Amino acid sequence: MKITFCGAAETVTGSCHLIETNGVRILLDCGLFQGQREIRERNRAGFPFDPKTIDYVLLSHAHLDHVGLIPLLVKNGFHGEVVTTPPSAEIAKVILTDSAHIQVEDAAYRARKARRRGEKARPPLYDVGDVLDSLDAFRKPIPYEVPIVLKDGVEAVLHDAGHILGSATVELRAEGKTVLYSGDLGNRHRPIVRDPKDPCEADTVLIESTYGDREHRTLDNSVAELREAIKTVIGRGGNLLIPSFALERTQEVLYELFLMWQKDELPKCKIFLDSPLAIATTRIFSRHPDYFDVEGKELFSNVPNPFHFPPLHCTQTTDESKRINGVSEGSIIIAGSGMCTGGRIIHHLRHNLWREEAGVIFVGYQARGTIGRQIVDGAKKVNIFGEETAVRAQIWTVNGFSAHADQPILLDWLAKTRAKQVFLVHGEERSLKGFEKAINEKLSIDSHIPAWKEEVDNL
Ligand SMILES: [Zn+2]
Structure with missing residues (x-):
């Protein structure tokens, strides 16, 4: 061989x-x-x-x-x-x-x-x-x-x-x-x-x-950090961006947001799933509950569930995506790509990264050479669409979602x-x-x- x-x-x-x-x-x-x-x-x-x-x-x-x-x-x-x-x-x-x-x-x-x-x-x-x-x-x-x-x-x-x-x-x-x-x-x-x-x-x-x-920090710590980020940023009226891989990470983040909402711990805000790819993969999840663990199977047999609950809005078209920038109160925006190498997250970074009230929480691996890695590594400015953009938003990096x-x-x-x-x-x-x-x-x-x-x- x-x-x-x-x-x-x-x-x-x-x-x-x-x-x-x-x-x-x-x-x-x-x-x-x-x-x-x-x-x-x-x-x-x-x-x-x-x-x-x-x-x-x-x-x-x-x-x-x-x-x-x-x-x-x-x-x-x-x-x-x-x-x-x-x-x-x-x-x-x-x-x-x-x-x-x-x-x-x-x-x-x-x-x-x-x-x-x-x-x-x-x-x-x-x-x-x-x-x-x-x-x-x-x-x-x-x-x-x-x-x-x-x-x-x-x-x-x-x-x-x-x-x-x-x-x-x-x-x-x-x-x-x-x-x-x-x-x-x-x-x-x-x-x-x-x-x-x-x-x-x-x-x-x-x-x-x-x-x-x-060694990873435990998922519990990461969930606590996610909650903290949401309360802090939404509390001061900013947008919280979650650059997310369309597959798995997005669904896990939705799962945690759903649990918060269910326990009445989610501040009043809209959650935008602003990624056609993530919307499509989420539907594939819905079709294969036989591949979930026991708790997952149970949870998804009802509505509301992590993929269908009132604050969650799935924005399919570019127009819908652009309208997110017009929402005045703070929102949670989940968009791809997970390492900020392209996709709708880039537009949201351009609109929010320079705002002190905003926040970005990284929940996934950031490879060398990506905008995501630059921000995680503490860059004061990043280049977005050829324009220098100041990083004033609060940044969190959690790796327990790995x-x-x-x-x-x-x-x-x-x-x-x-x-x-x-x-x-x-x-x-x-x-x-x-x-x-x-x-x-x-x-x-x-x-x-x-x-x-x-x-x-x-x-
Ligand atoms: Zn993989």
């Missing part, structure tokens, strides 16, 4: 690992590179394999950094199958369509700038037509725990990763060995999704390391696999090194941080 680390190697985004075994060529995920420019350029560099020769993509979940290059893979000749869970297949459609819109808008913007410089414009990575072409590959979704034979002697099983709705760890059995890919592992005791399932035993493990060097496991959970999960060797992927340098150190100290597993395009033979 041979493995090539084609993405999320020494970085967080672009998850993609090629496994070759028994004459089958399998990709574990096929994600988009995001964040810093030189990392994003890898999307344009061409795959380090011929897409025509790939038989399967085993997709752990439908976050863009895991699914986002599948349309490009299909455009370049992939005609195999994407193996994933039913919710992931549904979520992939909306995430990829949204990504195509962003690619096309971004390419048009850059083309205008390039023309002014007298340079040649680059086409978008892919468009909505390419996404439609790729959907056929998602034809047979597989529930958790149902083994699928990829070829004689090569089997795969998806297990619940507890990260986002439908997320999976991928178990691959071939040549008498088991390779286990963590995908993204969830945090414990979070609302709606179940806790990550204990892993099977494996010979080789590929494990994510996003928070491999740290959909990612922290070091203790990762170590515990890894120990249970009883693996002989582990490859650390999906992390920034500090997290990878910190996690490797902890593994060396606490577990007797041979660990390695692979480089981009590194090949390892004889697994």
